[in-house]
Amino acid sequence: MIRSGMAIGVWSLEHMHAQSYLSALTRRQDLREVRLYDSTQPELVARLAAELPLRVVSSEQELLDGLDGVIITSANASHREMALQAAEAGVPALVEKPIATTVEDAQTMVEAFQRAGLVLGTAFPCPFSPAFCELLSLKRAGALGDLLAIRATNRGSMPGGFFIELERSGGGAVIDHTVHVADLLRRLTGSNPTRVYAEVGHGLYHQSWDDSALLSIEMGDGSFATLDCSWSRPRSYPTWGDVNLRVIGSRTTAEVRLFDEHLTHYPWEATPARWVSWGTDLDAAMIDDFMLAVRNGGVPRSTGEDGLWALRVALAAYQSARTGAPVTLD
Incomplete structure (x- = not known):
């Protein structure tokens, strides 16, 4: 039985998204408590505790x-x-994306929460984008006709930290940025991916981890998509990256840019210009959806199974790059 005034915790600050989630949580008026546990970054924990109304715990x-x-x-x-x-x-x-680094781990997680009768969500904020929701409405209304092809990008900056420690991340750009678009493709087409081909490279930073990739993804509805998921944005770029979809249908073509609502800020100092978002806070919308599912015993918009499917696409891309052949997904 959920009490009025929930207690929500954030476990670890290793992923940069944690700070956005804490900001969204501590702005809410319907929480009894926001807890934070992190044993790796004491200085950051202390700063956040001083800035935000949260409770730091020690275990x-x-x-x-x-x-x-x-x-x-x-x-x-x-x-x-x-x-x-x-x-x-x-x-x-x-759970932050990717839900895990192996299919076996992800499946174990999904089954554990199913047995316990508990909500397991994957942190996919993109389905809450008003632009994507409008695209989905057009598709469901038949305005696009049959989907034929999709050109997608989820390009970003190289994030550093654990993201480039392969034993902790599970991979580089591919596992980091394939999963968002793989999830959107399943929602838009109403089908699962059936085959993946990928070219994966290390040509930007020349390290052991992948920093660039181009995927071709065949979907169960007969459409296909290409995806550039590279860490190709330089440090001077005004924002972290993008999530864009250009959709070719039998009736019309549509294009959405999920993070295009921004102002360009040119500092007086000699520092690079930055894009400042004025659009919907997708992280806050995702957290609201998760809390609603927990409170009402429902299903979040992005489930553990959704995270598992997206992970399968990313891992298939790595397999394809190793073998030079397409990988079929059952």
Whole structure:
């Protein structure tokens, strides 16, 4: 039974999205408490505790005890262990993308939460974009006709940190930026991906981790998509990256840019210009959806199964790049 005034926790600051989630949570008026547990960055924890109305806890047990929901924002390879701890404690979880680094880990997580009767969500904010929702409405109304092809990009800047430590991230640009668009493709086409071909490179930073890739994804409805998921944005670029879709239908063509609502800020100082978003806070919308599912015993818009499917596409891309052949998804 969920009490009025929920307690929500954020577990780890390793992923940069954690700070956005904390900001969204602490702005809410309907929470009894916001908890934070992180054992890796004490200086950042202290700064956030001074800036935001949250409670810093000193252990996993203190975090999970009596908690109504937890957002897991650790390095990718730690998601499984943390999620299983949450499930054992009876705490619903929203897990940062990618949901895991292996299909086996993701499947274990999904099954654990199913057995416990708990909500498991994947942190996919893009389905809450008004632009994507309008595109989805056009498709469902038949305005696009039959979907033929989709050109997608999810290009970004190289984030550093655990993202380029392969044993902790599970990969580079491909596992980081394939999953968002793979999820959107499933929603838009109403079908699952059936085959993936990928060319993956290391030509931007010349390191062991992948920094560039081009995927071709065949969907169950007969359409196909290409995806550029490269970390190709330089440090001087005015924003982190993009999520864009150009959709070719039998009746018309549509294009959406999910993060195009911005102002360009030119500082007086000799620093690069920055884009400042004025659009919908997609992270806040995603958290609201997760909390609603927990409170009402419902299903979040992005489930653990959605995260599993998106991960399968990313891992298929790596397999395709290794073998030089398309990979079929069952």
